[in-house]
Amino acid sequence: MRSLVIDTSSFFMLVAVMEENQVLASYEEEIHTDMASKIVPTIELLFEKVTFSIEDIDKIFIVNGPGSFTGLRVGVTVAKTIAWALHKEVIPISSLELMATTEVTTPYIIPAIDARRGYVYAGVYDQDLNVIMGDKYLPFEELSTYLEKGTLISRDNLENSQVPKVDLSKMVTKHKNDKTVHPHALVPNYLKLTEAEENKAKKE
Amino acid sequence: MNDVLILGIESSCDETSVSIIKNGKEEIATVVLSQMDTHASYGGVVPEIASRMHVENITMVVEECLTKANMTMEDITAIAVTYGPGLIGSLLVGVVAASTLAYIYHKPLVPVHHIAGHIYANNLEKQMEFPLIALVVSGGHTDLIYMKDNYSFEKIGGTLDDAVGEAYDKVARVADIPYPGGPLVDKLSYEGKDVYPLPLPLDDDTYHFSFSGLKSAVINLVHNEEQRGHTVNKADLACSFQSRVVEILTKKTMRALKEYHVKHLIVAGGVAANSGLRSRLKELCKQEGVELTVPALKYCTDNAAMIATAGYFAYQLGRRSGYDLKAKATDILH
Numbered sequence: 244m245r246s247l248v249i250d251t252s253s254f255f256m257l258v259a260v261m262e263e264n265q266v267l268a269s270y271e272e273e274i275h276t277d278m279a280s281k282i283v284p285t286i287e288l289l290f291e292k293v294t295f296s297i298e299d300i301d302k303i304f305i306v307n308g309p310g311s312f313t314g315l316r317v318g319v320t321v322a323k324t325i326a327w328a329l330h331k332e333v334i335p336i337s338s339l340e341l342m343a344t345t346e347v348t349t350p351y352i353i354p355a356i357d358a359r360r361g362y363v364y365a366g367v368y369d370q371d372l373n374v375i376m377g378d379k380y381l382p383f384e385e386l387s388t389y390l391e392k393g394t395l396i397s398r399d400n401l402e403n404s405q406v407p408k409v410d411l412s413k414m415v416t417k418h419k420n421d422k423t424v425h426p427h428a429l430v431p432n433y434l435k436l437t438e439a440e441e442n443k444a445k446k447e
Numbered sequence: 448m449n450d451v452l453i454l455g456i457e458s459s460c461d462e463t464s465v466s467i468i469k470n471g472k473e474e475i476a477t478v479v480l481s482q483m484d485t486h487a488s489y490g491g492v493v494p495e496i497a498s499r500m501h502v503e504n505i506t507m508v509v510e511e512c513l514t515k516a517n518m519t520m521e522d523i524t525a526i527a528v529t530y531g532p533g534l535i536g537s538l539l540v541g542v543v544a545a546s547t548l549a550y551i552y553h554k555p556l557v558p559v560h561h562i563a564g565h566i567y568a569n570n571l572e573k574q575m576e577f578p579l580i581a582l583v584v585s586g587g588h589t590d591l592i593y594m595k596d597n598y599s600f601e602k603i604g605g606t607l608d609d610a611v612g613e614a615y616d617k618v619a620r621v622a623d624i625p626y627p628g629g630p631l632v633d634k635l636s637y638e639g640k641d642v643y644p645l646p647l648p649l650d651d652d653t654y655h656f657s658f659s660g661l662k663s664a665v666i667n668l669v670h671n672e673e674q675r676g677h678t679v680n681k682a683d684l685a686c687s688f689q690s691r692v693v694e695i696l697t698k699k700t701m702r703a704l705k706e707y708h709v710k711h712l713i714v715a716g717g718v719a720a721n722s723g724l725r726s727r728l729k730e731l732c733k734q735e736g737v738e739l740t741v742p743a744l745k746y747c748t749d750n751a752a753m754i755a756t757a758g759y760f761a762y763q764l765g766r767r768s769g770y771d772l773k774a775k776a777t778d779i780l781h
Contacts, residue, residue: 279539
């Protein structure tokens with residue numbers, strides 16, 4: 244099984260071409276602006292480094308959220324366009340779960356993304372990526388009960404957090420047989436309504 | 448000569464649209480998915496919601512357009528996409544989808560300026576003949592442009608503050624006329640009389656426009672009437688406002704045609720759909736022996752047919768982009 248992995252959910256762009264659970268070529272870069280103009284050239288570059296072309300992949304693993312709204316749209320648009328054009332299977336992956344592939348010594352792993360104003364997008368996983376608490380948008384302090392037994396993983400300098408070291412092999416092994424999503428139906432998992440929608444809901 | 452088929456993608460605001468145009472003039476198929484109903488409930492376009500809806504719909508709209516055209520991507524010569532100006536989050540979806548398609552299918556990628564699209568919408572009506580003057584009137588633009596040839600845009604005047612479409616929307620809001628304000632003000636104006644003494648804005652010998660003074664005059668009028676315990680007659684207000692707008696737009700446009708010795712006028716942008724403006728220009732152009740082209744109503748609002756049409760001429764001029772095409776919220780028409 245050959246696959247393309249795309250993660251544009253944070254300022255840390257990750258694109259990889261894999262065969263089974265081996266990374267054949269990958270590209271990682273911290274990009275704070277213009278990820279949109281980097282993504283397609285990066286994919287093109289990666290397929291120049293491997294012996295097969297993008298037409299030969301079987302699956303696309305797309306990290307569809309939570310995370311930067313713009314980043315998610317960039318990645319999801321690329322993934323659904325490739326999947327639609329080349330009739331490829333596409334499997335959405337949680338950005339938090341991918342962060343939770345980081346090796347730690349505690350029983351729990353708590354990946355978190357700073358959502359500002361004291362809130363985070365976070366989930367709680369165990370070492371086999373079983374979900375202890377599903378991904379959600381919540382006040383940071385509500386994580387405290389899990390923090391005693393877990394390691395906080397984040398790219399956003401949250402207090403006492405550790406930077407993720409993603410293990411793509413672990414992710415692919417777990418999700419390779421997941422149900423696929425039709426390309427048209429693939430959307431970002433923002434975990435949060437827009438402000439306009441929230442304000443409207445409050446009024447109603 | 449082989450036919451050139453351009454697939455155009457437009458997502459700069461609240462319409463997801465894809466179109467296939469043959470040789471820059473013949474429409475093969477166009478799909479426009481408007482989000483207007485969604486945004487109407489918020490009283491205007493919400494950028495984040497617009498971006499989200501573009502992502503949901505983009506591949507579906509591409510597929511629907513190809514199906515409608517009974518074509519596959521292999522039949523397409525090049526892909527044209529609006530790179531700007533517009534809402535950045537919305538633009539990104541179209542630009543990324545277009546770059547991806549160009550990469551996958553090994554097609555040339557042609558960047559198109561949104562306003563070039565509005566201008567070239569006229570070529571779907573009638574082949575554009577140069578030199579010409581283009582009056583660009585929309586929610587973001589009020590420009591007079593002299594074109595001596597394809598893709599030669601010499602701006603001779605523009606708005607110093609609000610765009611004309613923006614002024615329509617603001618006036619509609621003040622007068623409590625629902626969203627989208629522009630078309631409704633236009634419609635209402637026929638039911639009213641030009642009785643309110645609103646000023647003719649920036650009536651000078653430049654080709655510039657200014658609508659903030661006129662807008663303020665409307666706001667003051669509404670407030671003053673309210674303080675006197677009266678309510679403004681919406682139809683009369685719409686008529687008075689539209690009369691001033693149409694008068695100043697047509698006055699400066701007709702003068703530009705004369706001074707530049709140009710016999711062709713084209714109108715572009717969302718406000719080109721305004722019936723008051725269309726009929727007055729028709730009258731004046733007939734008087735002056737100027738040939739007037741106005742896009743069909745469906746090509747006045749945002750659509751990808753105009754992008755594919757402008758894309759055809761850009762393609763013929765050798766304009767190309769790499770897969771690293773950047774979306775731009777603002778950019779000079781060039």
